[in-house]
Amino acid sequence: MDYRKKLQKRLYFAIGYCILGLAMLGTSYFNGFTNNFLFPFGVAMMVCGMIRVAKHFKITRNQETMHKMELAEKDERYLMIAQKARSWAFSLYIMIAGVSVITMNLLGHSEAALPYAWSVCALVAIYWVSWMILKKKY
Amino acid sequence: MRTKIRELRKARKLSQEELADAVGTTRQTITSIEVGKYTASLVLAYKIAKFFDLTIEEVFDFSELEN
DSSP, rough: OOOHHHHHHHHHHHHHHHHHHHHHHHHHHHTTTTTHHHHHHHHHHHHHHHHHHHHHHHHOOHHHHHHHHHHHHOOOHHHHHHHHHHHHHHHHHHHHHHHHHHHHHTTTHHHHHHHHHHHHHHHHHHHHHHHHHHHHOO | OOOOOHHHHTTTTTHHHHHHHHHTOHHHHHHHHHHTTSOOOHHHHHHHHHTSSOOOOOOOHHHHHOO
């Protein structure tokens, strides 16, 4: 996909975030700020959207910046680093959650350990399914 | 992996930035390849070799793999 089109698509998403954030803030306002979810999430979405919109204009205003950003996004070393970071995050989460489940069970908090145990199981299952799909693809 | 990129680049009086721009990558990637911290993919190795009008074997040292 052409990089300019990709940026345009991202801008639409950023505007979408702003609109969604504004809608959440509006709903929160009309409910008298009684909902603990709507206001903070609305603010977060608005801020995220606005930052992305500002970033879009910063990138597209300068041809050289846009070229540098494109190179950085397509750079094979950066892609490899991102992939490795995801892989490390996955492995670390499995290890930390596994140790937490064992510790919580030993301390007698088996109910609290259950969501962590399920999340580890779900991740392993997703990994296995992804591996099978990717094995067929490549 | 050892490469001759630095020597070839200096012989042509090119900066890392200029080479990176020519082969469609970043300056940091060229630095990493030059110091041997990162091994270029086949596509990037081909682009670099082609840029210097050489073959991949002439730019990249594969002797480690042969031993």
